[in-house]
Amino acid sequence: MVDKAKPTAVALDDATVAFRLADARVYTAVEQVRLRIEHGEFVAIVGPTGCGKSTLLNVAAGLLRPSSGTVRIFDSPLAGLNRQAGYLFQADALFPWKTAIDNVAIGLEVSGVPRAHALERAQAWLTSVGLAAFGNRYPHMLSGGQRKRVGLAQVLIRDPKILLMDEPFGPLDAQTRQIMGNLLLQLWTADRKAVLFVTHDLEEAIALADRVVIMSAGPRARIIGDWRVPLSRPRDISEVRMEEDFHALHREIWSVLKDEVMKGYAQSSQAPVEAA
């Protein structure tokens, strides 16, 4: 559960991110975002395409510096990369020239863990994501879902305090997404990390998260809603969708999200640029 005694895992205050475009104009992706993720809390961010959800993740990861505003990780300001965070990317980010087990072990090897020990731990992680027998496969020999599992093991083996996930199950088919969702919840329950989970799928967000945060359509996207999910844990992704509370919350959030999705579509047909 959320532990108020511990410091807030991720705190964004008035975070604004602007990019300078090639023609010297400025594109403001997100504006004045205030977001808190408590220790052990699972927060899902939902918003229309191109609303800057990934931008927020990159800010929390330290891959992107906000133009203004502050980022605090466990109460200390973030400088450079966020060393406390593991990041599961939307696109395939496995090393194609390493086997599955080497891909998982590398997370430990870079911090100086002896190779034999790293491999042993990697095998244990492959087992917990259900790929015990696939250690010697190269990424191209694995299915999309299997690659995501390896990616999950690669991130979790370093035992990050914060888990950042950018539409990690986006490219997978519906059944695989459910299986992956349950696997994620099961791993997360064993050792509650603070999770920031970006998705465009509202159902997935409600089924997984403690809190669902809604963003407006970009540019100048901001947070326009924040709901606590009243569903009990442990959850089963496919069963939780049958519950009345799920439907009630889905209706409530969708009534807000719908307008933004329509705006997002309208804007994606124009040049998303404003005067500097």
Add this chain to the structure above:
Amino acid sequence: MSRGGLLLFQLLVALVFFGLWQLLATVPIFGHTVLPPFFFSTPVNVFNRIFKWLIEGTIWRHLLVTLTESVLAFVIGSLSGALIGFWFARQQTVAAIFDPYVKMMNALPRVVLAPIFALWLGLGIWSKVALGITLVFFVVFFNVYQGVKEASTTLLDNARMLGMSERQLLRHVYWPSALSWMFSSLHTSVGFAVVGAVVGEYLGSAAGLGYLIQQAEGVFDVAGVFAGMIVLAMFVVAIDLLVTKVENRLLVWRPNANERGS
């Protein structure tokens, strides 16, 4: 088509080709020989010549010389191309300064350099090696440069988030990425190494396949020219098979290097 069947058809092409050549060179059609043996020789004569070379053992020395030159040109050319390509890709200022010169040198037909190299390095193997290097270097250089520059940003971000230092990034991301591009140009660069060696020999030397062909041409020995060309072709095919073997070994992780996994 099965491998055996494919090989059968491949051999059939050679058989038809040589059969037609033999026929047109020896059997007059309406009292007119289409391929006069003085200009075109005949397959029988050509293969007799090759056979004689193999029996007498003269060919081995020439093959060894060409092989040595090709291997040296390939090794030195790829190593320097890979290192400098890597350096340029990581140091964009250096790359920008040298960019016009690299383009100029790459556009230069390397054949014009052969006499200069002969002047500088003599008629031994090193002038041929130098010519091969100028060919191999640019192929590898451009591939490695591209490979390092286009290393996937997601992969780099992921590696950084996994806690890699700049040195670890070099070892685990940039270098494998560059190598994969280098290996994808392996066939081209090995081919260029052989071309450099043979052209160098042709323009001035005392040994090698290029020398053999040039000597035969000098005395209008058409059978000798074709025999030299066929030996050269066999040599290149053998090297190419070897390269394919090495490639499959080194690039097992690549989807197209071998069959897709289930």
